[in-house]
Amino acid sequence: MNRKALIIGCRDLRLITTHMTLKSLNVSSTIACLTYMPHEDPHSEVILEKVDQCQKVFSPEKIIVENHVALRSKQISPELANLEEISYILVNDSSIAQKFKSLYPEAETHIIFEGILNLNNQTHASQQLEQATYHYLQLHPPLVHYLHAENIKWIDDTTVIESISEVKEILSCENNQSKPDRSILFIHSSINFLNKQKFLIQQVAVIESLLKSDFKVYYKGRDACDFSDIQNRVQHSLRDNLVDMGDASVPLELLIRSGEFKAAVGLTSTSLYTLEKYLNIPTFTFPLTLKGTYTKRTPWRDFIVRTFCFTYKFTPDYRELTNEAYDKFEQLKNYNDFFYHKNPAKKPPSKKQKKIISGLRKITAHTKKAYRSKEHRKNLIIAITNKISKRLQKNNDVLFVDSINMKDIKNHYLDYFEKASKLTHKHTIISNDIIDKVKYLYMANRSKLIVTSINNKTLIDENPAIQHLQIWHAPGAFKKILVSRTGSFVASSSAITPTVYKNFNVQGKVYPIGTYSTDIYFNQDKINERRQSIYQDNPGLKGKKIYLFAPSYTKDKSDKNKPIVYTDLNYEQISQQLHNDEVLIVKHHPSIINRKIRGEECTDLSYFNNIIDLSHYELFDLLTITNSLTTDYSSVIYYAMLLEIPVAAQIYNVAINPNDLCFDFFSDFPGPINQTNTTADFIALLRNNLKHDKYDHFKEQHLGSCDGNSRERLTQVIEELVATQ
Incomplete structure (x- = not known):
């Protein structure tokens, strides 16, 4: 069978990235579309040289030269629009890809990005899961939250270097070994x-x-x-x-x-x-x-x-x-x-904004000071939305709610629920955006049951107008998260039920049925599949002793508005002291990753071969290859314990009060604890992290109900609660 690929925009660095992508596909022939910019002459020596390079690297049946801007404007020539037997489309521009996908709907689309485009297009990729496979070069390791989805492929450094070498050989390029001078x-x-x-x-x-x-x-x-x-x-x-x-x-x-x-x-x-x-x-x-x-x-x-x-x-x-x-x-x-x-002064409100503010003041019949208070705005939004929604019929059974930073229900449960239950349901995101809040309140008042795994005092926990089931995003009972009220609660063990009642002020019932996100840890096929996948993406990790460092979202003692991103550790010294068979993998908390995306101060690990930031991978994936886990005050220890992985705590400069925890940390923690930031102590913590004598008791106490069937029991609980409405 002739599996033909249409390559669009294959010049400069993209010639290399396209070459990398083609290596992973079963392609028998190619047609190349080489693009030029408006200021370039398509018949110039520069473009002809690009055509020659393209011919040598890809040996295409045909090379078509097109104006890049015209393609982005979807002005596609008849020659490009009427090709036959196209199986693959390789392009570096998502808007161009959409047009060619409509012309060749049966072809697999592969979109290749490098540089700052990573940031713009990952969101697009995550929203278009069925339409294309997205290939990315990892060019912003200290800044980018690398998403990990089925249709996103990250090109590792080894593949890049191999392709550069192969292209040089194809083009008969000899490396200039003369010593650089001036x-x-x-x-x-x-x-x-x-x-x-x-x-x-x-x-x-x-x-x-x-x-x-x-x-x-x-x-x-x-x-x-x-x-x-x-x-x-x-x-x-x-x-x-x-x-x-x-x-x-x-x-x-x-x-x-x-x-x-x-x-x-x-x-x-x-x-x-x-x-x-x-x-x-x-x-x-x-x-x-x-x-x-x-x-x-x-x-x-x-x-x-x-x-x-x-x-x-x-x-x-x-x-x-x-x-x-x-x-x-x-x-x-x-x-x-x-x-x-230096906070720039706020612009004065426009005439239109003044008119809106004046109208709202009259509606609320409150003073200027009261209107501007956060509490007043919150109550006003809830009151207006509830009043409108109460007149409408509850036409939805279940509303699942995630936060903008943590989409655990969507990632770990929603697909299962859709297959296992006939209840009607909707899913929404809560953020600081006023539209999201109003949308949530409207949907909540039209639903019989609200299911969430996050803590939101304003709109969920303290809103008496909703029936609420808290399924919490993490197993065990680690940190105290006091709220005014919670409807019902799902716990990971019957032993922690009293703690849950007190911690979350549960008004309804606690269901000790296990945590939904733990089921995958009992699926050996999934464990083997993810382990094989991560080794395939990172072949250099095979045969290594892997230490996973996954700190939580914690505050600096000296500045509680600033989260710790572990700049206190001397990673250069750590890298030098790790043995040849040892690798330290770092996975940041989602909130830290979002700060990195915004460009705030974080630790850059891109310069080390044996310290790797793999925050874009799911925790489960990393745990399938790790020998031990080191964290601070984080519930990720529970997931590690499901796979019998030793756990340790690195708690230097972490601003948390032991009284804010659900157990005596220094007496009950099931592993070694380090309270310094010296390289020697941190290395010793990694290497001496063995299963503690308190390990099994701690695991049974906090994870006793987790057996791989928690999602099934959770679905039954949801159906029972909806039936009572």
């Missing part, structure tokens, strides 16, 4: 929301500094006009040593000429990470003066600019090349002051 690659960053003139001036200052230090600077821009903008601002006497390398972010030329550069200087983490990780070019960065350069702020733009701060924190300053004096601490302080200590 050649510097400067990667231009085109950030369209920064003040262009001021941003150019800052980049020119860096380039001139390198040129004055007798370096030859090879300038790599993004647009045809970038080089002229820079060159016109550089001193005339220095321009002879400034060379234009053309546009595009990471051209194939860099893969061929990588050995010619002493170093690369840039601003963005994507380019620098690519050059250092895959091309072995030492990278340096420079600080960006934000005041006056970055003005019109938005949350997404804030994240982009915070990545520059991350890059500067973990990458050497370019002045180490020029031997100029600088104060890195002062530069980091400038970044922090801009984002965390």
